[in-house]
Each structure stands twice: as C-alpha cells, then as structure tokens.
Amino acid sequence: MNIKYVLKKRPFGIPEADIWERQTEPIPQISEGEVLIKHHYISLDPAMRGWMNEGKSYIEPVNLGDVMRAGTVGIVEASKHPNIKVGEFITGWGGVQNYTVTNGKGWHKIDAKLAPLPMYLGVLGMTGMTAYFGILEVGKISTGDIVLVSGAAGAVGSVVGQIAKLKGCTVIGIAGGQEKCRYLTETLGFDAALDYKSDSFVNDLKQACPKGIDVFFDNVGGEILDLALTKLRRHARVVICGAISQYNTKTRIKGPGNYLSLLVNRATMQGMVVFDFADKYLEAAQHMAGWIQSGQLKSEETIIEGIDNFHNSFLKLFSGDKQGKLLLKVV
Amino acid sequence: MNIKYVLKKRPFGIPEADIWERQTEPIPQISEGEVLIKHHYISLDPAMRGWMNEGKSYIEPVNLGDVMRAGTVGIVEASKHPNIKVGEFITGWGGVQNYTVTNGKGWHKIDAKLAPLPMYLGVLGMTGMTAYFGILEVGKISTGDIVLVSGAAGAVGSVVGQIAKLKGCTVIGIAGGQEKCRYLTETLGFDAALDYKSDSFVNDLKQACPKGIDVFFDNVGGEILDLALTKLRRHARVVICGAISQYNTKTRIKGPGNYLSLLVNRATMQGMVVFDFADKYLEAAQHMAGWIQSGQLKSEETIIEGIDNFHNSFLKLFSGDKQGKLLLKVV
Numbered sequence: 110m111n112i113k114y115v116l117k118k119r120p121f122g123i124p125e126a127d128i129w130e131r132q133t134e135p136i137p138q139i140s141e142g143e144v145l146i147k148h149h150y151i152s153l154d155p156a157m158r159g160w161m162n163e164g165k166s167y168i169e170p171v172n173l174g175d176v177m178r179a180g181t182v183g184i185v186e187a188s189k190h191p192n193i194k195v196g197e198f199i200t201g202w203g204g205v206q207n208y209t210v211t212n213g214k215g216w217h218k219i220d221a222k223l224a225p226l227p228m229y230l231g232v233l234g235m236t237g238m239t240a241y242f243g244i245l246e247v248g249k250i251s252t253g254d255i256v257l258v259s260g261a262a263g264a265v266g267s268v269v270g271q272i273a274k275l276k277g278c279t280v281i282g283i284a285g286g287q288e289k290c291r292y293l294t295e296t297l298g299f300d301a302a303l304d305y306k307s308d309s310f311v312n313d314l315k316q317a318c319p320k321g322i323d324v325f326f327d328n329v330g331g332e333i334l335d336l337a338l339t340k341l342r343r344h345a346r347v348v349i350c351g352a353i354s355q356y357n358t359k360t361r362i363k364g365p366g367n368y369l370s371l372l373v374n375r376a377t378m379q380g381m382v383v384f385d386f387a388d389k390y391l392e393a394a395q396h397m398a399g400w401i402q403s404g405q406l407k408s409e410e411t412i413i414e415g416i417d418n419f420h421n422s423f424l425k426l427f428s429g430d431k432q433g434k435l436l437l438k439v440v
Numbered sequence: 441m442n443i444k445y446v447l448k449k450r451p452f453g454i455p456e457a458d459i460w461e462r463q464t465e466p467i468p469q470i471s472e473g474e475v476l477i478k479h480h481y482i483s484l485d486p487a488m489r490g491w492m493n494e495g496k497s498y499i500e501p502v503n504l505g506d507v508m509r510a511g512t513v514g515i516v517e518a519s520k521h522p523n524i525k526v527g528e529f530i531t532g533w534g535g536v537q538n539y540t541v542t543n544g545k546g547w548h549k550i551d552a553k554l555a556p557l558p559m560y561l562g563v564l565g566m567t568g569m570t571a572y573f574g575i576l577e578v579g580k581i582s583t584g585d586i587v588l589v590s591g592a593a594g595a596v597g598s599v600v601g602q603i604a605k606l607k608g609c610t611v612i613g614i615a616g617g618q619e620k621c622r623y624l625t626e627t628l629g630f631d632a633a634l635d636y637k638s639d640s641f642v643n644d645l646k647q648a649c650p651k652g653i654d655v656f657f658d659n660v661g662g663e664i665l666d667l668a669l670t671k672l673r674r675h676a677r678v679v680i681c682g683a684i685s686q687y688n689t690k691t692r693i694k695g696p697g698n699y700l701s702l703l704v705n706r707a708t709m710q711g712m713v714v715f716d717f718a719d720k721y722l723e724a725a726q727h728m729a730g731w732i733q734s735g736q737l738k739s740e741e742t743i744i745e746g747i748d749n750f751h752n753s754f755l756k757l758f759s760g761d762k763q764g765k766l767l768l769k770v771v
Binding site: 330349350351355361362363364365367374375377378379381 | 496497498661666680681682683686692693694695696697698699700702703705707708710712713716
C-alpha cells in the first residue's frame with residue numbers, strides 16, 4: 110500500500126495538520142519505460158514551507174490535490190526501464206509518500222556502499238550543495254575572512270560553517286540553545302557559537318566579532334539579519350539562503366531596517382537558489398565526499414520513523430527541536 | 441569678509457535652521473605653500489544629511505563647531521603655492537563658506553573654458569561619478585536591460601538614466617510630479633516616467649515594466665525600494681546609492697520587507713560609495729565630457745543665489761522642489 114500526503118489547502122501561518130489529506134492506494138503498477146521506487150528516506154526542509162504558498166517563486170508551488178513535494182532516496186522495486194535495474198538506489202523528488210512511479214527523468218542513481226543513504230539527502234544532497242555553493246560562490250570566502258552563520262546547527266548552516274573552517278576562515282555560529290552551541294564549538298570546530306535565545310545575545314555577538322564580519326550566511330532572517338547587518342566590514346557579503354523566522358508570518362515579512370549598512374560598507378546582499386549550480390553538483394559532491402572521508406566534514410541527522418509522523422516532524426524545522434538534517438525514515 | 445555656516449548641533453529629523461551658526465570673519469591670510477580660494481558655487485547633496493549625524497559611516501561626520509562639509513568650485517585669489525596660480529579655477533571640499541585657505545591637498549584644478557563651472561560639481565563632479573560607476577560597475581548594465589531609477593529627476597538619477605539609455609537599455613524613471621516626468625521622457629529621452637505621488641503609481645509601475653526589471657538604481661529607499669523589489673527579474677541588480685526618503689526619519693529606518701525577492705530571483709543588492717572609484721574618475725570624466733559635447737548627455741541644475749539661502753535651499757533636496765543638481769551660487 111502507498112500512503113501519501115496530499116496538500117488539501119494552503120496554510121496560513123504555522124501549518125496545521127488539516128492542510129494535509131492522508132491518502133492510501135494500492136502500490137502503483139509500472140508501464141514500459143518506467144520504474145517503481147520504494148522510498149527509504151524523505152527529506153524535510155524549510156523550503157517546503159514556501160512551496161505550500163500560492164504564487165510565483167523560484168519553483169512552481171505545489172498544487173492543491175498534489176502529493177507534497179520532497180526529496181527522497183529509495184530503492185528500485187520494479188523496472189521496465191532499460192537503464193535502471195531492480196535493487197539500485199535512486200534519489201529524486203519522490204514526495205511525501207512511500208512509492209513513486211517514474212520514467213527516471215530528474216532522478217539519479219546513488220551508491221549506497223559509498224555513504225549512508227541519509228547523507229544523500231543531507232551533506233551529499235541539496236542541503237550540502239546549498240551550503241557548498243552558497244558559501245564558496247555567493248559568499249566568496251577566502252582565508253582569514255570572519256564568517257557569521259545563522260541557523261548554524263541546521264542542515265545547511267552546520268555544513269557552511271565547516272566548509273568555511275576548512276577554507277581558513279574564523280567562523281561564528283548562531284543557534285538556539287546551549288546544547289546546539291556546544292555541538293558547534295566542540296564537535297564541529299566553530300570558533301564561537303552564540304545562543305540567540307540568551308538575554309545577552311546582542312552583547313555576545315558584539316564580543317564575538319569585535320572587528321565585524323566579512324560574510325553573513327543567513328538562513329533565518331528577521332531580527333538576526335538586521336543585527337548582523339550592523340556588523341558588516343567593508344565589502345562584506347550577505348548570503349540570503351533562507352529566512353526561516355519569517356516563513357510562517359501572518360503579517361508582512363520584516364525587512365532589514367539596517368540595510369543602509371550595505372551602502373556605508375559597500376557590501377552586497379545576494380539571494381541564492383541551489384538549482385542554479387546544477388551543472389557543478391558533481392564536482393561539489395566529490396569535494397564534499399573527500400572531506401567526509403578525511404573526517405574534516407561531519408554530518409548530523411535527526412531521523413524520525415514513520416510516514417505518519419510527517420506533519421509533526423516537519424514542524425520541528427520551525428521549533429528548532431532537531432539538529433542537523435531532518436529526515437523521515439519510511440521503510 | 442568670509443561668511444561660514446558651522447554645525448552647532450546635530451539635527452533630529454528634518455534639519456531646523458537653528459542647527460547652524462552663521463559666522464563671519466575677515467578674509468583669511470595665507471602662509472607659504474597655501475592658496476586662498478574664493479568659492480563660486482557650493483554643491484548641495486543629500487549625502488550631507490548623513491554627515492550631520494554622529495557615528496560611524498563611510499566618512500567622518502562633521503564635528504560640531506566645524507564648517508559644514510560641501511563640495512565647491514572657485515577661483516584662486518591669492519597664492520604662495522608653487523603650482524597653483526592666481527586666477528586658476530579649482531574644486532574640492534571647500535565647505536559652506538565663501539573662502540577657503542588650503543595647501544592644495546585634495547583639490548584639483550578645472551578648466552572653466554571646457555565646461556561651465558556648475559557642471560564640475562554636477563555631471564563632471566561627484567554626482568556624475570556616482571551615476572557613472574553606480575550604473576556601469578555596480579548595476580553592470582548591458583544592452584537590452586530594463587532599468588528602473590528612483591529619484592530620476594535628481595542630480596544622480598537623471599544622469600544614471602541617460603547613461604543607461606546610451607548603453608541601449610530601456611529606462612523607466614520614478615519622480616515626483618507630472619512636470620518632472622515630462623522632463624524625463626521629453627528632454628532626457630527616458631522610455632517612461634512614473635509619478636510616485638499619483639494614486640495610480642503602483643499600477644503605473646506594473647504597466648510600465650510587465651516583464652520586470654534587470655536593474656533598480658535606488659536613491660530613495662522606503663516604499664519605493666520595497667515595491668521595486670517585487671519587480672526583479674532573475675539575476676537582477678539593486679544598486680543602493682541613497683535613501684533620501686529615510687534620511688530625516690525620527691524612527692527606525694524602514695527595511696525592505698520584500699527582500700526575499702533577492703532569493704527567489706537570485707538577485708543582488710549592493711551598496712556603493714563613489715570614493716571607491718577615485719582611481720578611475722579621470723577616465724569617467726572623459727567619457728562624460730564626450731557625451732555632453734555630442735549632446736547625448738544633458739545636465740540640468742537648479743542654482744540658488746546667496747550663501748544665506750543655504751539652509752532653505754538644502755531643504756529642497758528633501759521636498760523635491762528642484763530639478764537636477766542643486767547648487768548655491770555664492771559669488
């Protein structure tokens with residue numbers, strides 16, 4: 110049986126469980142040229158919240174009545190495709206469901222022996238690619254730069270900070286809670302980690318970067334972005350990767366009132382969407398795999414079992430009640 | 441007699457006349473190596489408002505008790521300098537006063553026969569340089585780009601739009617009032633001009649750029665910046681040159697709530713300060729002079745006579761009650 114979560118209505122604010130319709134159906138049959146994929150893991154990402162909204166964005170919104178879009182890794186269970194064999198592992202946009210039938214377009218095979226499956230949705234997947242191109246190509250870091258990362262214990266932020274360390278930068282992470290902060294400094298090797306929930310946060314940031322920052326990699330938006338703008342050094346780069354603090358807002362998104370710091374400091378604020386770097390994914394994945402193998406890049410996942418935990422798990426992205434990459438195990 | 445306007449206290453909101461102390465003194469004497477300059481024109485610029493504030497910016501604030509900083513052009517009236525002769529014309533940071541004594545450092549001679557003096561503070565001065573480097577090097581325009589300019593009838597905006605036209609762009613200007621809009625389309629050759637004071641402005645903008653914009657050159661900030669962000673095309677560039685709508689705010693500056701359009705459209709918002717391009721001023725001035733000579737670049741000034749009109753004239757920058765470059769004639 111295939112269980113699938115279909116978007117029934119568009120959320121306003123924090124998504125309620127009633128936006129989903131849980132549907133079941135027999136395991137679908139394949140036609141000539143198709144394969145049946147049984148998903149093992151489903152990727153849960155902040156970007157999904159954006160896809161639930163109506164209107165123009167960098168990707169089409171999920172239509173009402175469609176299975177919720179999500180990245181997946183799984184195994185080929187049946188094949189009438191010339192180049193994809195039963196037993197092969199494969200990743201693509203499988204959606205929040207147990208099975209997908211596809212002609213293979215937009216999917217690609219992965220080697221389950223080289224790395225654990227969850228990693229193909231995390232550090233070796235879109236998440237890792239976002240971090241890699243965001244900090245290297247948009248952030249344009251070089252040795253000695255002072256790099257500030259928000260959402261630093263998250264899937265993207267934790268990789269961004271580690272890559273910046275690898276490249277010889279001083280890295281300061283912002284995360285929610287002392288436990289995450291300890292993880293950043295003790296396990297991932299960040300130079301400093303600041304708890305934005307602490308009363309002393311504004312002062313902590315001041316202490317942590319007395320010379321200011323060369324790069325701010327922002328996953329969070331809101332007050333943290335606005336504060337970070339006051340720390341820019343000349344020619345600083347602000348990478349706008351996400352704004353998780355604002356995705357569920359019921360009012361207008363809060364703009365950064367300190368944006369004129371861009372003028373004063375001749376700084377740049379640039380948005381990024383990882384899909385633009387698709388032609389270089391392979392090269393990036395090879396670098397990332399090398400760093401993982403040498404122990405220079407650590408990957409952390411929070412894995413929750415059971416497709417029917419989808420909705421509650423998804424909300425952990427916004428409550429912060431998880432660490433690293435958030436995944437649903439559905440096999 | 442030298443009349444000078446000294447900053448007595450820092451303004452809050454729109455500057456009141458009582459922030460200035462009008463001082464008089466005998467015409468100053470020069471020592472060996474110095475020259476005495478009698479100013480003919482004083483440049484009035486929105487940036488001056490920023491220099492009146494305390495605190496770190498791209499340039500030191502004007503100290504209380506100092507003559508207000510301003511660009512000037514004038515004539516050398518006395519000289520004990522080996523390389524600067526009486527009767528030569530010279531431009532520099534003379535300030536809001538009739539006379540300056542200097543050793544010549546930071547000043548440079550101009551040829552009063554090649555162009556009218558006011559032009560050396562306008563299109564051939566900092567204003568023109570800001571427009572030139574802002575639209576070409578920060579805006580990175582190329583043929584076919586759709587360029588939106590705010591403050592388009594102002595000193596910088598009017599030059600930005602004309603350069604963009606010269607480079608084969610479609611140019612839409614935003615200005616206050618029908619008269620300025622007509623000037624932009626009929627005299628300066630803009631493709632369209634929109635009156636932000638009109639009730640139909642939001643819709644006018646929609647009509648004027650149905651395909652969106654590749655470059656937004658912003659002199660204004662506030663609501664206009666926020667609206668322009670909704671029109672960005674992919675890889676658009678937003679040049680933050682100024683934010684005149686916000687300079688006199690008594691509350692926090694309004695940040696652009698639509699900044700996530702940078703993410704969706706992989707766009708860049710970049711601040712600029714003209715001083716960074718000083719090593720290329722000469723090259724730019726030569727281009728500008730050529731365009732003026734060929735009639736491809738028009739320069740407009742609003743010239744007000746009398747140094748004691750300084751304060752009221754300065755306020756015209758914020759009321760919009762002027763066109764093109766605003767200058768004070770003091771001789």
